[in-house]
Each structure stands twice: as C-alpha cells, then as structure tokens.
Amino acid sequence: MSVYRTKIFRMIGEYYWLIEKQGTAIKWWSKAIKEGIRLGARPDLWRTYFKVGQRLLDTQRNYKELNGIDAKGYLRKAGVMFGEMDFQYELDELERIIANT
Numbered sequence: 001m002s003v004y005r006t007k008i009f010r011m012i013g014e015y016y017w018l019i020e021k022q023g024t025a026i027k028w029w030s031k032a033i034k035e036g037i038r039l040g041a042r043p044d045l046w047r048t049y050f051k052v053g054q055r056l057l058d059t060q061r062n063y064k065e066l067n068g069i070d071a072k073g074y075l076r077k078a079g080v081m082f083g084e085m086d087f088q089y090e091l092d093e094l095e096r097i098i099a100n101t
Contacts, residue, residue, distance in 0.1 A: 050078035
C-alpha cells in the first residue's frame with residue numbers, strides 16, 4: 001500500500017546502513033523523502049529526516065549530506081516538525097542525540 005511506502009523505504013535504508021552499505025541506504029532514504037513529500041506522509045517524513053540526521057552524525061559514515069542537507073539540517077527539520085505536532089518522545093530523543101554531539 002502506498003501509505004506505507006515512506007516508512008518502508010526508510011526502514012530499507014536503515015537495513016542497508018546497518019549492513020554497511022551506506023550508499024544504498026542513502027538512495028533508499030532519498031526515495032523515502034521524495035515519497036513522503038509526494039504522499040504528504042508527514043509523520044513518516046519527519047521520522048525519515050530524524051533517522052537521516054542521526055545516521056549522518058555517525059562517526060563511521062561515508063556521507064556527510066543527503067540532497068545537499070547535512071545531519072544538523074535534517075535534525076532541525078525533524079525538530080521543527082516534531083514540535084509542531086507535539087511528538088514529545090521524538091523531541092526527547094532528538095534532544096538526547098544533540099546533547100551527545
């Protein structure tokens with residue numbers, strides 16, 4: 001179903017990141033972002049921004065940005081969106097990650 005495409009693409013990207021195929025992960029996350037925008041799947045799009053930002057902060061990363069945006073840019077986008085919807089758990093997680101950078 002198309003309503004799950006953004007989430008599925010994000011999760012496929014996470015899988016590839018975990019098996020150390022970062023280039024493939026970046027491609028899937030790019031697809032997730034495009035699909036999330038196209039579908040208006042805001043919560044899944046925000047979670048994709050968060051995951052991309054988190055992974056681009058990884059010390060073992062080969063990539064510093066995706067679509068011209070760096071880790072902090074994605075985390076800022078996610079934070080604004082989480083704040084708008086009062087997603088407290090995600091905001092707390094975001095704060096934890098930022099505090100550790």
